[in-house]
Amino acid sequence: MFRKVEFVKPERKSDRLWGGRFENAPDARFDAFQRSWAFDRRLLPYEIAVDRAWAKALQGVGIFTEVEVRQTLAALDKIAERAQNDVAWLDSSTAEDVHQFVENALVEELGPLGWKLHTGRSRNELVATDFRLFVIDAVAETRRSLVALLDGLLLQSKANLKTPMAGMTHMQHAQPILLSHFLMAHAEAFSRDLARLENAAATADACPMGSGALAGCSFAIDRAALARELGFSRITANSLDAVSDRDFALDTVFALAGIATHLSRLAEDFVLFASQEFSYVVLPEEYSTGSSLMPQKKNPDSWELLRGKTGRITAALFSLFTTLKGLPSSYQRDLQEDKEALFAAHDQITEMLSVAAGALAGSKFRADRLSAVVSDPTLLATDAADYLVHKGVPFRQAHDLVGKLLSEAEKQGKPWTQLSQGDMQKLSPLFEGDFLESCSVESAIASKSVPGGTAEESVRAAIVQLEQKLKQLENKP
Ligand code: ARG
Numbered sequence: 001m002f003r004k005v006e007f008v009k010p011e012r013k014s015d016r017l018w019g020g021r022f023e024n025a026p027d028a029r030f031d032a033f034q035r036s037w038a039f040d041r042r043l044l045p046y047e048i049a050v051d052r053a054w055a056k057a058l059q060g061v062g063i064f065t066e067v068e069v070r071q072t073l074a075a076l077d078k079i080a081e082r083a084q085n086d087v088a089w090l091d092s093s094t095a096e097d098v099h100q101f102v103e104n105a106l107v108e109e110l111g112p113l114g115w116k117l118h119t120g121r122s123r124n125e126l127v128a129t130d131f132r133l134f135v136i137d138a139v140a141e142t143r144r145s146l147v148a149l150l151d152g153l154l155l156q157s158k159a160n161l162k163t164p165m166a167g168m169t170h171m172q173h174a175q176p177i178l179l180s181h182f183l184m185a186h187a188e189a190f191s192r193d194l195a196r197l198e199n200a201a202a203t204a205d206a207c208p209m210g211s212g213a214l215a216g217c218s219f220a221i222d223r224a225a226l227a228r229e230l231g232f233s234r235i236t237a238n239s240l241d242a243v244s245d246r247d248f249a250l251d252t253v254f255a256l257a258g259i260a261t262h263l264s265r266l267a268e269d270f271v272l273f274a275s276q277e278f279s280y281v282v283l284p285e286e287y288s289t290g291s292s293l294m295p296q297k298k299n300p301d302s303w304e305l306l307r308g309k310t311g312r313i314t315a316a317l318f319s320l321f322t323t324l325k326g327l328p329s330s331y332q333r334d335l336q337e338d339k340e341a342l343f344a345a346h347d348q349i350t351e352m353l354s355v356a357a358g359a360l361a362g363s364k365f366r367a368d369r370l371s372a373v374v375s376d377p378t379l380l381a382t383d384a385a386d387y388l389v390h391k392g393v394p395f396r397q398a399h400d401l402v403g404k405l406l407s408e409a410e411k412q413g414k415p416w417t418q419l420s421q422g423d424m425q426k427l428s429p430l431f432e433g434d435f436l437e438s439c440s441v442e443s444a445i446a447s448k449s450v451p452g453g454t455a456e457e458s459v460r461a462a463i464v465q466l467e468q469k470l471k472q473l474e475n476k477p
Contacts, residue, residue: 017100017123036336040098041090042343046130047098048080050209051106053229055117057209057221063119072117075109076102098130099123120221122213124243124331131339132204133230135252138346139201145353146194146259147470152360153187154470157463162456164441165280165370166379175382176374176441179365181454184462186269189262191466194473196255204248207232211239214330243331246324249342253317256349260313263356267303270363274300279369284362287355302359306352316345374441377417381406383444384416384435391430401428 016022026034055072058064064072079102082089095101106114157180167177207227210217216239223235236242273280283300291297319341323334381402388398404427409416412423417436424431437443449455452462 015104016096017103017118034096034333036097036339037093037095037101039340039343040127040130040336041101043098043127043130043134043339044083044090044101045080046133047102047126048076048083049133049230050126050129051076051102051117053226054121054209056229057226058117058119058219060222060225061219063219064116068113068116071110071113072106075106075114078109079105097123097127099126120212120217120219121209122211122243122331124213125208125211125239127335128208128211128243128245129230131342132206132208132232132248135204135248135342136201136231138342139197139204139252139255142256142259142346142349142353143194143197143473145350145357146190146197147473149353149357149360150187150190150194150466150470152357153183153190154463154467156360156363156365157183157187157459160365160367161459163365163367163370164374164445166374166376167454173376173379176379176444177448177454178445178456178459179370180456180459180463182269184459184466186262186266187466188462189265190259191469193255193259193262196251196258200248200251200255203251205232206234206236206242208236208239208242211236211242214240214243240329244327244329246320246335246338249338250317250320250324253313253320253342253345256345257313257317259349260310260352263352264307264310266356266360267307270303270359271300271307274303278373280366280373282364282366284359286362287359302355306356306359309348309352312348313345316341316348377415377439378406380417380439380441380444383439383447386447387435387438388428388430393428393430405431 025031052073055064055069055076059066059069082105090101093101093104095104103114103118106117108114160179160183163179164176165179165182166173167175167182207223207230209226209230210221210223212218227233227235236245270281270283272278274283283298283302285298287300287302288298289301291299320338323337323341327334384405385395385398385402388401389395393401405419405424406416408423408427409419412419417439421431421433424435446455449458451458
């Protein structure tokens with residue numbers, strides 16, 4: 001056991017956490033350059049939570065007495081409360097980082113007892129732990145915002161369940177689909193993002209405390225209990241890896257970049273659909289802007305900015321990868337660059353998801369325009385070929401025959417569906433009386449009844465499946 005000695009406040013010539021061996025103060029420019037308080041103050045609630053758990057862990061190994069723990073916890077409560085209500089206090093701090101801020105505040109409250117808390121630990125593990133806790137909360141917040149967007153997509157899908165539209169590939173008319181199928185395609189993409197977020201939170205869910213600066217802790221603290229106290233489900237496995245590792249941040253920003261990329265696709269579709277050429281959708285005025293010059297304009301700026309701001313999140317991912325590339329094992333100060341990229345990406349995606357949900361909820365689809373466009377009979381050419389396949393014609397031959405049919409119609413200057421039965425039968429006697437009625441938008445859509453297809457029953461099933469998935473998520477703790 002440790003001998004209890006009277007704590008004597010030593011002379012400290014520096015207010016730094018590391019001033020002992022230094023004769024000179026840092027250069028003022030360099031000092032400003034190396035500080036992280038301006039942004040890592042965001043980690044303050046997590047730093048305080050880790051401090052609380054650490055004080056108790058130190059009691060477990062006889063470094064803190066029960067009274068000292070109580071005093072330390074009370075002081076931490078006070079600091080947390082003041083931090084909530086006194087922004088000027090935070091703004092005016094000259095602390096190097098969040099770790100020094102709390103230590104200074106503790107010493108102010110407790111005198112030399114405040115200096116005791118850093119026993120056996122390092123800022124290298126502290127910052128990794130704080131950041132992991134932040135990421136776990138941030139991911140939970142993003143998941144909630146993403147579920148809200150998915151709810152909006154589900155609502156629109158149900159409201160437009162039976163509305164046909166022209167499906168496209170290469171931006172050319174391809175085959176009829178249901179508008180609900182189009183909307184659910186976006187929902188599927190976002191539901192994969194939910195899984196990626198879950199994975200990122202699981203990666204972050206390991207507590208580094210006890211890793212020390214790199215080698216571990218020489219006080220036999222109960223790491224598992226400490227992790228549990230902080231809400232982690234496990235501890236990190238290797239102290240050197242624990243202070244080097246930022247995979248949890250990469251996974252998180254990767255998931256955010258995925259969401260942003262999917263938002264950008266949704267945005268591009270809406271920008272096109274809102275154009276006069278398509279006129280598929282009427283955007284809410286609340287999410288549109290006008291022109292300072294052209295009085296008629298109603299521009300889809302919400303979607304354009306969603307598309308545009310995606311670049312920031314991709315940039316955060318590149319920034320993080322670039323910071324990590326080439327670093328040796330262990331903590332390096334470069335790692336301080338990890339936080340701003342992730343914070344910025346998190347804040348950006350939060351705004352983007354809420355704007356997207358609002359713009360989507362207020363959008364009105366124009367069934368009249370959608371149905372005018374889907375009535376282009378070329379969209380049914382594949383179904384015409386399928387008709388012949390059902391009569392035993394090999395598909396390649398059927399494709400060719402329908403091609404000829406289309407070219408004959410073009411020559412006669414009419415839609416192929418208006419060719420005479422005689423003209424059709426000249427190409428193949430298999431074009432029988434039931435041909436045209438089996439080639440309608442409705443039958444084309446209804447025939448795609450495989451799971452995942454655009455038939456109404458398949459889309460309904462997809463909606464139910466996604467709703468169930470979201471319900472399960474809701475019930476998860
Ligand atoms: N501000 C630092 C960061 O964000 C905290 C860790 C500093 N550790 C150190 N040994 N200088 O990474």
